[in-house]
Amino acid sequence: MTETDSTAGRRPGRPRSEEAHDAILSAAIALIREVGYDAVTMEAIAARAGVGKATLYRRWKEKETLVIEALGRILHAIPVPDTGSARGDLLGLMRVAVGMYGDPASHVLLSGLVAAMARSPAIAHAMRTGFDARWRAAMRQVLERGTARGELRAELDVELATDVVSGPFFYRYLMSGGPVDEPSARALVEVALRAFGAPAGTSDR
Amino acid sequence: MTETDSTAGRRPGRPRSEEAHDAILSAAIALIREVGYDAVTMEAIAARAGVGKATLYRRWKEKETLVIEALGRILHAIPVPDTGSARGDLLGLMRVAVGMYGDPASHVLLSGLVAAMARSPAIAHAMRTGFDARWRAAMRQVLERGTARGELRAELDVELATDVVSGPFFYRYLMSGGPVDEPSARALVEVALRAFGAPAGTSDR
Amino acid sequence: MTETDSTAGRRPGRPRSEEAHDAILSAAIALIREVGYDAVTMEAIAARAGVGKATLYRRWKEKETLVIEALGRILHAIPVPDTGSARGDLLGLMRVAVGMYGDPASHVLLSGLVAAMARSPAIAHAMRTGFDARWRAAMRQVLERGTARGELRAELDVELATDVVSGPFFYRYLMSGGPVDEPSARALVEVALRAFGAPAGTSDR
Amino acid sequence: MTETDSTAGRRPGRPRSEEAHDAILSAAIALIREVGYDAVTMEAIAARAGVGKATLYRRWKEKETLVIEALGRILHAIPVPDTGSARGDLLGLMRVAVGMYGDPASHVLLSGLVAAMARSPAIAHAMRTGFDARWRAAMRQVLERGTARGELRAELDVELATDVVSGPFFYRYLMSGGPVDEPSARALVEVALRAFGAPAGTSDR
DNA sequence: TCCTAAGCGAGACGGTACGTCCAGTCTTCGT
DNA sequence: ACGAAGACTGGACGTACCGTCTCGCTTAGGA
Numbered sequence: 001m002t003e004t005d006s007t008a009g010r011r012p013g014r015p016r017s018e019e020a021h022d023a024i025l026s027a028a029i030a031l032i033r034e035v036g037y038d039a040v041t042m043e044a045i046a047a048r049a050g051v052g053k054a055t056l057y058r059r060w061k062e063k064e065t066l067v068i069e070a071l072g073r074i075l076h077a078i079p080v081p082d083t084g085s086a087r088g089d090l091l092g093l094m095r096v097a098v099g100m101y102g103d104p105a106s107h108v109l110l111s112g113l114v115a116a117m118a119r120s121p122a123i124a125h126a127m128r129t130g131f132d133a134r135w136r137a138a139m140r141q142v143l144e145r146g147t148a149r150g151e152l153r154a155e156l157d158v159e160l161a162t163d164v165v166s167g168p169f170f171y172r173y174l175m176s177g178g179p180v181d182e183p184s185a186r187a188l189v190e191v192a193l194r195a196f197g198a199p200a201g202t203s204d205r
Numbered sequence: 206m207t208e209t210d211s212t213a214g215r216r217p218g219r220p221r222s223e224e225a226h227d228a229i230l231s232a233a234i235a236l237i238r239e240v241g242y243d244a245v246t247m248e249a250i251a252a253r254a255g256v257g258k259a260t261l262y263r264r265w266k267e268k269e270t271l272v273i274e275a276l277g278r279i280l281h282a283i284p285v286p287d288t289g290s291a292r293g294d295l296l297g298l299m300r301v302a303v304g305m306y307g308d309p310a311s312h313v314l315l316s317g318l319v320a321a322m323a324r325s326p327a328i329a330h331a332m333r334t335g336f337d338a339r340w341r342a343a344m345r346q347v348l349e350r351g352t353a354r355g356e357l358r359a360e361l362d363v364e365l366a367t368d369v370v371s372g373p374f375f376y377r378y379l380m381s382g383g384p385v386d387e388p389s390a391r392a393l394v395e396v397a398l399r400a401f402g403a404p405a406g407t408s409d410r
Numbered sequence: 411m412t413e414t415d416s417t418a419g420r421r422p423g424r425p426r427s428e429e430a431h432d433a434i435l436s437a438a439i440a441l442i443r444e445v446g447y448d449a450v451t452m453e454a455i456a457a458r459a460g461v462g463k464a465t466l467y468r469r470w471k472e473k474e475t476l477v478i479e480a481l482g483r484i485l486h487a488i489p490v491p492d493t494g495s496a497r498g499d500l501l502g503l504m505r506v507a508v509g510m511y512g513d514p515a516s517h518v519l520l521s522g523l524v525a526a527m528a529r530s531p532a533i534a535h536a537m538r539t540g541f542d543a544r545w546r547a548a549m550r551q552v553l554e555r556g557t558a559r560g561e562l563r564a565e566l567d568v569e570l571a572t573d574v575v576s577g578p579f580f581y582r583y584l585m586s587g588g589p590v591d592e593p594s595a596r597a598l599v600e601v602a603l604r605a606f607g608a609p610a611g612t613s614d615r
Numbered sequence: 616m617t618e619t620d621s622t623a624g625r626r627p628g629r630p631r632s633e634e635a636h637d638a639i640l641s642a643a644i645a646l647i648r649e650v651g652y653d654a655v656t657m658e659a660i661a662a663r664a665g666v667g668k669a670t671l672y673r674r675w676k677e678k679e680t681l682v683i684e685a686l687g688r689i690l691h692a693i694p695v696p697d698t699g700s701a702r703g704d705l706l707g708l709m710r711v712a713v714g715m716y717g718d719p720a721s722h723v724l725l726s727g728l729v730a731a732m733a734r735s736p737a738i739a740h741a742m743r744t745g746f747d748a749r750w751r752a753a754m755r756q757v758l759e760r761g762t763a764r765g766e767l768r769a770e771l772d773v774e775l776a777t778d779v780v781s782g783p784f785f786y787r788y789l790m791s792g793g794p795v796d797e798p799s800a801r802a803l804v805e806v807a808l809r810a811f812g813a814p815a816g817t818s819d820r
Numbered sequence: 821t822c823c824t825a826a827g828c829g830a831g832a833c834g835g836t837a838c839g840t841c842c843a844g845t846c847t848t849c850g851t
Numbered sequence: 852a853c854g855a856a857g858a859c860t861g862g863a864c865g866t867a868c869c870g871t872c873t874c875g876c877t878t879a880g881g882a
Contacts, residue, residue, distance in 0.1 A: 013857030014847045020859075038324065043837055052860045057839065107323045114379050115320035118312045119243065124382070132381050157392065159383060160373075164396055167372030168365075174319050175375065176337050177329070178364060187362065191369055195400040218826025219878045225828075248868055257829045262870065427854070448734065453842060462855045467844065517733045524789050525730035528722045529653065534792070542791050567802065569793060570783070574806055577782030578775075584729045585785065586747050587739070588774060597775055605810040628831030629873040635833075658863055667834045672865070 016059070023049040024056060028070040037067070037109040064116035064123045067109075068130050075131070078138040086146030086197075087189060090165065093142055094185035097135075097166070101173050101180045111174055136162055143196075152196050165192050221264070228254040229261060233275040238310060242272070242317040269321040269328045272314075273335055280336075283343045291351030291402075292394060295370065298347055299390035302340075302371070306378050306385045316379055341367055348401075357401050366401050370394070433459040434466060435480040442477070447518040450477075474526040474533045477519075478540050485541075488548045496556030496607075497599055500575065503552055504595035507545075507576070511583050511590045521584055546572055553606075562606050571606050575599070631674070638664040639671060643685040652682070652723040679731035679738045682724075683745055690746070693753045701761030701812075702804060705780065708757055709800035712750075712781070716788050716795045726789055751777055758811075767811050780807050 027048035031040045042063055046053045060066040081092025100106065117124040139162040146152035152161075165188055172178035232253035236245045247268055251258045265271040286297025305311065322329040344367040351357035357366075370393055377383035437458035441450045452473055456463045470476040491502025510516065527534040549572040556562035562571075575598055582588035642663035646655045657678055661668045675681040696707025715721065732739040754777040761767035767776075780803055787793035 011857085012849065012855065014849095014859075016858065017847095038320075041837060042839085046860095050860080052862085053839080054841085054861090055859070058858080108320075111316075111320040111323040115243070115313075115316040117379070118316040127380070128382060136381070160389075160392055160396070163373035163376055163381070163383060164369060164393070167374070167376035168368035169372070170380065171368055171372035171375040174322070174379070175332070176341070176368070177333060178368060184365075187365055188369070191365070191400045195396045216826080217824070217880065219828075221827065222878095246868060247870085251829095255829080257831085258870080259830095259872085260828070263827085430854080448730070451842060452844085456855095460855080462857080463843090464845080464856090465854075468853095518730075521726075521730040521733035525653070525723075525726040527789070528726035537790070538792060546791070570799075570802055570806070573783035573786055573791070573793060574779060574803070577784070577786035578778035579782070580786040580790065581778055581782035584732070584789070585742070586751070586778070587743060588778060594775075597772065598779070601775070601779055601810045605806045625875075626831085627829070627875075629833075631832065632873095656863055657865085661834095665834080667832095667836090668865080669835090669867090670833065673832075 020049070020051050020055055021059070024051055024059075024066070025070040025073055027051075028066055029074060032067070032070075032109065033105060036105070037112045040067075042066075062116070062120060062123065064113060064120070065126055068113070068123070068126045071109075072130055078134050080138045080141050082145075086142070086149065086151040087193060089142040089145065090189045090192060091185060093138055094165070094169075094189060095182070096138075097169055098180060098182060098185055101169065107173070114174065135166065139166065150198055152193075153198050156196050161192060161196050164195065165189070225254070225256050225260055226264070229256055229264075229271070230275040230278055232256075233271055234279060237272070237275075237314065241310070242313040245272075247271075267321070267325060267328065269318060269325065270331055272318070273328070273331045276314075277335060283339050285343045285346050287350075291347070291354065291356040292398060294347040294350065295394045295397060296390060298343060299370070299374075299394060300387070301343075302374055303385055303387060303390055306374065312378070319379065340371065344371065355403055358403050361401050366397060369400065370397050430459070430461050430465055431469070434461055434469075434476070435483055438476055438480040439484060442480075442519065443515060447477070447515070447522045472526070472530060472533065474523060474530070475536055478523070478533070478536045481519075482540060488544050490548045490551050492555075496552070496559065496561040497603060499552040499555065500599045500602060501595060503548055504575070504579075504599060505592070506548075507579055508590055508592060508595055511579065517583070524584065545576065549576070560608055562603075563608050566606050571602060574605065575602050635664070635666050635670055636674070639666055639674075639681070640685040640688055642666075643681055644689060647682065647685075647724065648720060651720070652727045655682075677731070677735060677738065679728060679735065680741055683728070683738070683741045686724075687745055693749050695753045695756050697760075701757065701764065701766040702808060704757040704760065705804045705807060706800060708753060709780070709784075709804060710797070711753075712784055713795060713797060713800055716784065722788070729789065750781065754780065765813055767808075768813050771811050776807060776811050779810065780804070 024045060027045050028040065031044055031048060035044075040063065042053060042056055045063075045066070046056050056066065060069070078093075078096060081089045083089055083092060113123070113127055117127050136159075140158050143152060143156060143158050143161055147154055147156055168178075168188060169180050169184070172184075173180050178184075229250060232250050233245065236249055236253060240249075245268065247258060247261055250268075250271070251261050261271065265274070283298075283301060286294045288294050288297060318328070318332055322332050341364075345363050348357060348361060348363050348366055352359055352361055373383075373393060374385050374389070377389075378385050383389075434455060437455050438450065441454055441458060445454075450473065452463060452466050455473075455476070456466050466476065470479070488503075488506060491499045493499050493502060523533070523537055527537050546569075550568050553562060553566060553568050553571055557564055557566055578588075578598060579590050579594070582594075583590050588594070639660060642660050643655065646659055646663060650659075655678065657668060657671050660678075660681070661671050671681065675684070693708075693711060696704045698704050698707060728738070728742055732742050751774075755773050758767060758771060758773050758776055762769055762771055783793075783803060784795050784799070787799075788795050793799075
């Protein structure tokens with residue numbers, strides 16, 4: 001996520017300090033928890049990390065890219081459920097979603113990042129590859145397993161199915177204020193199965 | 206949307222100037238178009254409107270509520286299509302959505318407002334009643350017409366169906382970057398019909 | 411002027427590069443001419459010289475000492491006039507002064523160094539021995555020649571006479587903005603002769 | 616010294632706070648005394664005065680003009696001695712000079728301002744009218760009284776005489792490090808009398 | 821016709837954060 | 852142990868807005 005992915009031949013001069021890097025990301029996370037995402041300032045992060053502001057700007061151009069990298073540290077990989085049925089797998093995944101949306105810090109954080117994505121292609125890219133891609137990969141795996149098992153239609157559009165299942169929560173969470181909970185998760189799974197389930201006579205239902 | 210809707214009980218003192226009100230809203234809209242939503246500042250709006258800053262703060266507490274009112278001026282009511290079929294009506298509505306998302310100013314604007322909603326309940330309320338409610342009402346009308354015609358299931362959960370159809374575009378637009386266009390609209394309508402259409406043997410198809 | 415004047419006693423390790431030394435001093439002079447004395451930074455000098463900042467600090471503690479050494483390179487020795495009369499000699503010397511003050515870079519340069527002298531005894535010492543001493547020596551020579559010739563009083567206080575002649579230009583140049591030119595030089599010489607000339611009946615005029 | 620000399624018709628908007636003005640100047644003076652002239656920063660002045668930085672920059676573009684105005688507050692008018700003789704008057708004035716140079720804060724302060732004069736015509740102007748002019752006016756008065764009394768030459772060049780008397784101290788103080796004291800003052804007065812005194816046969820001596 | 825109250829534009833107020841710059845030091849590599 | 856390169860902490864810079872606060876002036880209704 002940093003601009004130097006190394007592997008390239010050593011650059012001259014003093015190398016960037018990993019300690020500083022860690023201190024900054026930790027400070028960022030701590031501050032987000034304490035004062036909330038958009039009260040966090042580069043100034044405060046630097047101070048908390050015991051680091052000059054220039055050191056921040058040398059590595060991240062905006063607060064958001066920094067935050068995204070920081071979140072990468074505490075974000076676990078998304079566990080892909082394997083319950084034996086598409087219904088179970090999808091439900092498992094939706095429960096993960098419910099859990100993520102449930103964190104009280106999430107709202108300001110997510111919406112702040114969404115706003116930042118609209119301003120900066122770099123941030124958009126970081127968010128899409130850093131977060132969304134993980135989620136979509138998990139969904140893809142579940143869906144493909146479902147088609148392989150014959151529970152879901154063979155001609156299934158994975159992207160569409162992913163959005164149909166994921167979009168409603170995202171929309172409720174950020175806009176309409178509708179429920180993002182276990183019952184809703186169940187309902188959405190049933191919708192998905194009706195829309196993308198294999199026609200009768202095959203294994204589902 | 207302003208706090209004083211009173212024509213009742215005349216208050217003492219000089220009344221608020223409608224000219225100033227108009228000038229401010231016009232300035233806000235113009236600035237959003239010119240420099241983008243989040244580069245707009247109260248300072249600039251006041252200057253552009255030829256108005257003191259206090260005049261702004263007397264009427265709106267935050268930039269967002271001002272903007273929401275300003276948008277109310279240029280936002281048309283959502284036309285509820287009546288094509289004779291649920292498929293046609295839904296598709297008509299989705300085309301409206303495609304059109305709204307298509308405005309190049311929309312991205313920063315919408316995401317900025319979404320972020321503001323997370324910070325301020327007042328803004329959230331304004332957005333939900335000012336924008337989202339219009340959309341949901343249109344959806345409700347279309348969906349109820351569908352059930353009345355027997356095309357859609359009688360036990361349909363209108364809120365759920367609305368979110369299943371609307372959520373994916375919202376999600377693609379603000380997060381994943383997926384397509385928000387006519388073909389996608391068609392695909393989503395088909396998904397909705399499969400998920401919420403009346404069981405075979407009834408009037409749909 | 412540098413702390414290592416040693417050609418004596420070979421030290422271990424890589425010897426200091428004379429090329430670097432030259433490059434630095436040249437860069438310093440060039441930058442002073444281009445952007446003016448106090449816009450010059452150690453950073454810029456190092457960059458221009460193609461040298462690490464540490465290399466500068468290894469040799470000079472402050473910008474000023476570096477500059478003083480750099481100036482030593484381009485500063486000619488002060489030519490002591492020998493016209494045969496105290497009046498002529500003094501006038502010759504004052505013309506040198508007029509010439510030095512005439513260089514457009516001199517003002518910021520001199521005043522900057524004067525300010526630095528007040529901060530740092532080291533700089534003060536460098537300036538006094540590097541510049542002022544040369545001037546005073548020239549004055550002394552001229553004055554002593556004058557007393558030897560009987561043109562000037564025998565009991566003359568050389569320091570006082572030097573300051574009476576030199577001070578007014580310095581004062582005008584840095585503070586009052588009065589003229590520093592040939593006529594003023596002439597006037598000052600006449601003052602000096604009246605004040606320090608031998609009493610009537612002796613050799614002066 | 617501020618850009619608004621009033622008398623002009625009232626400007627619109629909230630007037631500038633005199634309290635803030637005073638607080639700033641006091642803070643500046645206090646800081647100069649405490650940490651020395653060139654360690655004083657706009658930041659520190661603002662903090663000490665309990666004032667926003669913008670309030671400083673709204674009134675003074677550079678630290679130096681602020682300082683000059685601040686000094687104006689504590690600088691007494693120069694008392695013009697009237698002892699009955701040119702010798703006494705000049706000596707009185709020189710004693711004032713010795714006193715001013717004697718203040719331990721003066722060196723960094725004066726040299727800093729001299730450097731600032733070279734950078735900025737505004738500062739140069741402020742210094743010349745604010746400080747130097749007072750001194751020169753006092754000198755002029757003394758000198759003219761001397762000529763009126765017949766002690767000094769009628770054709771006396773006041774500017775030249777002023778610089779001959781004042782320059783040496785200025786030069787010693789900022790450059791050569793020579794003595795600036797009572798004996799030197801006496802010596803300079805004698806020089807002035809020899810150079811500018813009326814020829815023998817008139818009242819002096 | 822005045823009085824009171826709230827509006828108005830203008831702009832200064834105390835603050836906070838911005839992103840940049842430089843000082844002076846430190847750490848890496850290669851010579 | 853030198854060299855360059857470029858990282859480091861620290862702190863001031865000058866700017867931009869924030870939301871609040873005076874100013875003097877205007878515009879109404881009620882006394």
